[in-house]
Amino acid sequence: MSDPVLSIRGLRKAFGPTEIMRGVDLDLLGAERHALIGPNGAGKSTLFHLISGHLAPTAGTIHFDGHAIGGRTPQAINRLGLARSFQITNIFPKLTVFENVRLAVMRPHGLAYTFWKFIDRDRRVREETHRLLELVRLSARASTVAGEMAYSEQRSLEIAMTLASDPKVILLDEPMAGMSNEETHYTAELIMEVTKGRALMLVEHDMDVVFALSDRISVLVYGQVIATGTPDEIRANASVKEAYLGEEVSE
Amino acid sequence: MDQIIVSLMNGVIYGLLLFMVSAGLTLIFGMMGVLNFAHASFYMLGAYFAYTLQGVIGFWLALVVSPVLVGLVGVVVERFFLRRVHHHGHAHELLLTFGLSFIVAESIKLFFGNFPVDYRIPASLDVSAFSVGGAQYPLYRLLMGGIAIAMFVLIYLLLTHTRVGIVVRSAIYKPRMAEALGHNVPLVFMGVFGVGAALAGLAGAVAGAFYTTNPNMALELGVMVFVVVVVGGLGSLGGAMLASLLIGVVTSLAVAVDRSLADLFALFGAGDWATGVGGLMTLKVSSLSATIPFALMLLILLVRPSGLMGEKG
Amino acid sequence: MKTGLLLILAGVAALAALPFLLSQGLLNAAIQMLIAALFASAYNLLCGQAGMLSFGHAAYFGVGAFGTVHAMNAIGGAGLLPTPLMPLAGAACGLVFGAIAGWFATQRTGTYFAMITLAIAELVHSLAPHLKGLFGGEAGMSTMRMPAWGFDFGSTTQVYYLTLAWVLASVGLLYLFTRTPMGRLSYGLRENSHRLRFLGYNVHGLGMMVFAISAMFSGIAGGLQVVSNESANYVVFDPALSAAVVLNTYIGGVTMFLGPALGAALMTFFGYAVSDLTQSWLLYQGILFVGVMMFMPSGLTGLIGTTGRLRQRIGLSKLLPVVLLSIAAALLLSMGGTFAVELLQRVFSQDYRALARLDPGNPWPPVTLLSRAWSPASMATWAVPVVLIGAGAVLAWVGRRSLNQAVEQTVDQGAAT
Numbered sequence A: 001m002s003d004p005v006l007s008i009r010g011l012r013k014a015f016g017p018t019e020i021m022r023g024v025d026l027d028l029l030g031a032e033r034h035a036l037i038g039p040n041g042a043g044k045s046t047l048f049h050l051i052s053g054h055l056a057p058t059a060g061t062i063h064f065d066g067h068a069i070g071g072r073t074p075q076a077i078n079r080l081g082l083a084r085s086f087q088i089t090n091i092f093p094k095l096t097v098f099e100n101v102r103l104a105v106m107r108p109h110g111l112a113y114t115f116w117k118f119i120d121r122d123r124r125v126r127e128e129t130h131r132l133l134e135l136v137r138l139s140a141r142a143s144t145v146a147g148e149m150a151y152s153e154q155r156s157l158e159i160a161m162t163l164a165s166d167p168k169v170i171l172l173d174e175p176m177a178g179m180s181n182e183e184t185h186y187t188a189e190l191i192m193e194v195t196k197g198r199a200l201m202l203v204e205h206d207m208d209v210v211f212a213l214s215d216r217i218s219v220l221v222y223g224q225v226i227a228t229g230t231p232d233e234i235r236a237n238a239s240v241k242e243a244y245l246g247e248e249v250s251e
Numbered sequence B: 001m002d003q004i005i006v007s008l009m010n011g012v013i014y015g016l017l018l019f020m021v022s023a024g025l026t027l028i029f030g031m032m033g034v035l036n037f038a039h040a041s042f043y044m045l046g047a048y049f050a051y052t053l054q055g056v057i058g059f060w061l062a063l064v065v066s067p068v069l070v071g072l073v074g075v076v077v078e079r080f081f082l083r084r085v086h087h088h089g090h091a092h093e094l095l096l097t098f099g100l101s102f103i104v105a106e107s108i109k110l111f112f113g114n115f116p117v118d119y120r121i122p123a124s125l126d127v128s129a130f131s132v133g134g135a136q137y138p139l140y141r142l143l144m145g146g147i148a149i150a151m152f153v154l155i156y157l158l159l160t161h162t163r164v165g166i167v168v169r170s171a172i173y174k175p176r177m178a179e180a181l182g183h184n185v186p187l188v189f190m191g192v193f194g195v196g197a198a199l200a201g202l203a204g205a206v207a208g209a210f211y212t213t214n215p216n217m218a219l220e221l222g223v224m225v226f227v228v229v230v231v232g233g234l235g236s237l238g239g240a241m242l243a244s245l246l247i248g249v250v251t252s253l254a255v256a257v258d259r260s261l262a263d264l265f266a267l268f269g270a271g272d273w274a275t276g277v278g279g280l281m282t283l284k285v286s287s288l289s290a291t292i293p294f295a296l297m298l299l300i301l302l303v304r305p306s307g308l309m310g311e312k313g
Numbered sequence C: 001m002k003t004g005l006l007l008i009l010a011g012v013a014a015l016a017a018l019p020f021l022l023s024q025g026l027l028n029a030a031i032q033m034l035i036a037a038l039f040a041s042a043y044n045l046l047c048g049q050a051g052m053l054s055f056g057h058a059a060y061f062g063v064g065a066f067g068t069v070h071a072m073n074a075i076g077g078a079g080l081l082p083t084p085l086m087p088l089a090g091a092a093c094g095l096v097f098g099a100i101a102g103w104f105a106t107q108r109t110g111t112y113f114a115m116i117t118l119a120i121a122e123l124v125h126s127l128a129p130h131l132k133g134l135f136g137g138e139a140g141m142s143t144m145r146m147p148a149w150g151f152d153f154g155s156t157t158q159v160y161y162l163t164l165a166w167v168l169a170s171v172g173l174l175y176l177f178t179r180t181p182m183g184r185l186s187y188g189l190r191e192n193s194h195r196l197r198f199l200g201y202n203v204h205g206l207g208m209m210v211f212a213i214s215a216m217f218s219g220i221a222g223g224l225q226v227v228s229n230e231s232a233n234y235v236v237f238d239p240a241l242s243a244a245v246v247l248n249t250y251i252g253g254v255t256m257f258l259g260p261a262l263g264a265a266l267m268t269f270f271g272y273a274v275s276d277l278t279q280s281w282l283l284y285q286g287i288l289f290v291g292v293m294m295f296m297p298s299g300l301t302g303l304i305g306t307t308g309r310l311r312q313r314i315g316l317s318k319l320l321p322v323v324l325l326s327i328a329a330a331l332l333l334s335m336g337g338t339f340a341v342e343l344l345q346r347v348f349s350q351d352y353r354a355l356a357r358l359d360p361g362n363p364w365p366p367v368t369l370l371s372r373a374w375s376p377a378s379m380a381t382w383a384v385p386v387v388l389i390g391a392g393a394v395l396a397w398v399g400r401r402s403l404n405q406a407v408e409q410t411v412d413q414g415a416a417t
Helices: A044-054 A074-080 A097-109 A123-134 A151-163 A181-194 A207-211 A229-235 A238-245 B002-032 B039-057 B059-088 B091-110 B139-161 B162-171 B175-180 B187-206 B219-234 B237-255 B261-267 B270-279 B292-303 C002-021 C026-047 C060-075 C087-105 C110-130 C156-179 C181-198 C203-229 C239-252 C257-273 C281-295 C299-314 C317-347 C351-356 C380-417
Strands: A005-015 A018-029 A034-039 A059-064 A082-085 A171-172 A199-203 A216-221 A226-229 B128-132 B135-138 C366-370 C373-374
Touching: A018 A044, A018 A059, A018 A181, A018 A199, A018 A226, A018 C239, A034 A044, A034 A181, A034 A207, A044 A059, A044 A074, A044 A082, A044 A171, A044 A199, A044 B002, A074 C156, A082 A151, A082 C060, A082 C087, A097 A123, A097 A151, A097 C087, A097 C181, A123 A151, A151 A171, A151 A181, A151 B002, A151 B237, A171 B237, A207 A216, A207 A229, A207 C299, A216 A229, A216 C181, A226 A238, B002 B135, B002 B139, B002 B187, B002 B237, B039 B091, B039 B187, B039 B219, B059 B091, B059 B187, B059 C281, B091 B219, B091 C110, B091 C239, B091 C281, B091 C317, B091 C351, B128 B139, B135 B139, B139 B187, B139 B261, B139 C087, B139 C351, B162 B175, B162 B187, B175 B187, B187 C299, B219 B237, B219 C110, B237 B292, B261 B270, B270 C281, B292 C087, B292 C110, C002 C026, C002 C156, C026 C156, C026 C181, C026 C203, C026 C257, C060 C087, C060 C239, C087 C110, C110 C239, C156 C203, C181 C203, C239 C257, C239 C281, C257 C299, C281 C317, C299 C317, C299 C380
Parallel strands: A034 A199, A034 A216, A082 A171, A171 A199
Antiparallel strands: A005 A018, A005 A059, A216 A226, B128 B135, C366 C373
């Protein structure tokens, strides 16, 4: 099909004597939705940290869109077109929801060091911010202080901020954590909608969502990918069942 | 050559003194994440308490009682001030300790006057230990160094070989886990804070008699301690020791150097030009000795921002 | 919003009218208050807005001051710029030095950052006495204001209006800055600089620029002081000045834009008013600061917001007694505390101890306070502050209780409906 937009080879990460990532090989194809599942402590968040620049690899390579990004700074990687959300909500708590999203929207419009214009006057930024708020159903909360919202609403805010830079690759780290069924359903549809034409890597524990949403699934256990394939292939894979899924999926 | 040996010894001892104060600061920061701006105030209080007690119970007893008093002050500060504002965040705590250090300095000026006090080592200790190159080396300097080393060894043994030490280390590393295991973590925090304060107080009691005891000593030393912590890497006792000794030795050696940059240029025949430029060029290194630690700090920030032995990021 | 604008216009008008209302001495004090207000607002950009606590901000004020004094003395005393534009020299020096210092300081964050700013300030402070060409040594440097644009700048009134113009313009610019993208980003720096990285921002560069801008306005304040005092001395690099701006800013409160400015003006005014009456003014400032940090974290101006919100919650009739109790408690505590400190100050002063030694039969001669003689040996003397503080504490406790009760009642009412 297409060339992988994100290509990971032999990725290792050690903290002192402890190896968290033990040689991961993974390909993310452009415009595919790829879920990453695995037991707690398998290293899923660590993998996201390594890809997004929060951590530097101890060994191995990460290639994004032709660039080697292993060890680069988070801002450089984001500017290349890769955005991530966080497992623990990482917003600007004392600013309003509108401000939160606007901060994310400003950079793609080139407005970082600008001190000679008023931001309120910029129509493009304002409209883009409203569009994103509309998308995640937070328009009514635009003037609410972000830290005072319900947890699930904060997760939606996270997603909006991640989408703001119109990225080629989106990494979503448990976006639906703490959401009700209805909210999960809406967010799943939202994710389907906004990731059209983009590559998505998703960490989620809700298996229904994972199996409904993904084109492919990779299973991460103890810092290694033990299986990659379509949902059906993973469902049928014996070692995956043994390592992780247990009784839940075997009808 | 002898001059260099004397300077080296002075530098090492000053470095050990610096370490006594910065060790407490590093421990407390590692444990509670709060940088106690008032830590050097404990140093000052130690000197002033010892000065006050010296007239009443004698020098040696004052050296013992004064740190205990300072430790009590530390406990009070932690329990009644820091704990109350803990939930407001680190910046708030930092500001509070800044305010407390300000109050301590002004209170000292209130009770003792805005000038140095006559805190001196007793005549019995004011002797020389040995002579180096014709000059006498004061016994008291060796005493200061000895006390510092003894403290270091004691703390190390306490932390690594006793039950209390293990509990403290676990509270520093994983406070919630330690609490879940039934240890009274708030009590541990209070205790470590008190001990850290007492350490600084001891340093003050010991050093104040030799160097000067005045209301500005907290600020003067405090800035040095911060430089130590930035250079050595916060959270690393080893880094604090290394940085303390480095700063102590470099400062001490610099004081003995009566040359300037112009003299260096003279080696290459550009001496007259450099002297003509004036300003920084003609400043003697000895005059600049106080500023060298800051230059060192800026250098570290350029080259290795996490400190000599700190963790990255 | 409208009331805010009206208040500001009224304030500006009042400030403009001051030279007609005040004596020359008080007008001088007003100039110092304006300068302190500008310095605090510049400082607040870095610390209240961007969340970067600097403990060495006097360095940029001082660099601006010396830059201005050199500019004023340049060309044989004629000055590099016309007098009204002199603070630009302060701005330029503050900006450049701030950019360099900021590059170093913003390599780290949080408490590290604070330590580095302190060390940079101390570096300048210890270096300055040695660089006599730049900083003039013990005596400092002096200069003279040159006539320009039809004014001779000889009178305090003219200097006042010059200072007022610059302070209003600078504070205005600082306010407008908060409405620009970089201004909003500085709030982001405070709230979550980590996240900003993942949104593609160069956090180090942003921090450095905010630092430089804050230093620039601090330099303007320093320049204004030189224009007003016609002198500069390296004492300006003293940690006390850095401490003062921190205290002023937080006593005023960082939640309102004008909080630090008002806090600085108030503290400077008090400094003038009471410095003849007491030697312990700095101690009072410190105690006030710690009190604010412990009990009123959003500062004195934050009280306005808090009171407004309380009024909405519990109504005026319930709020009024609480407010009165609080004011009474504050007064009693201040009176008692001041009495105690003044008493102690006199008893421990050099003069008193000398006096006490003169007459061994009378080891505790009386001290003078409020034009009366008080004997330190008598219980009655110490009873005064104890009673005052005790009464104040009781009132504070009663006030707090009625506030809690009133709030609980509102909650119950809300639950009932």
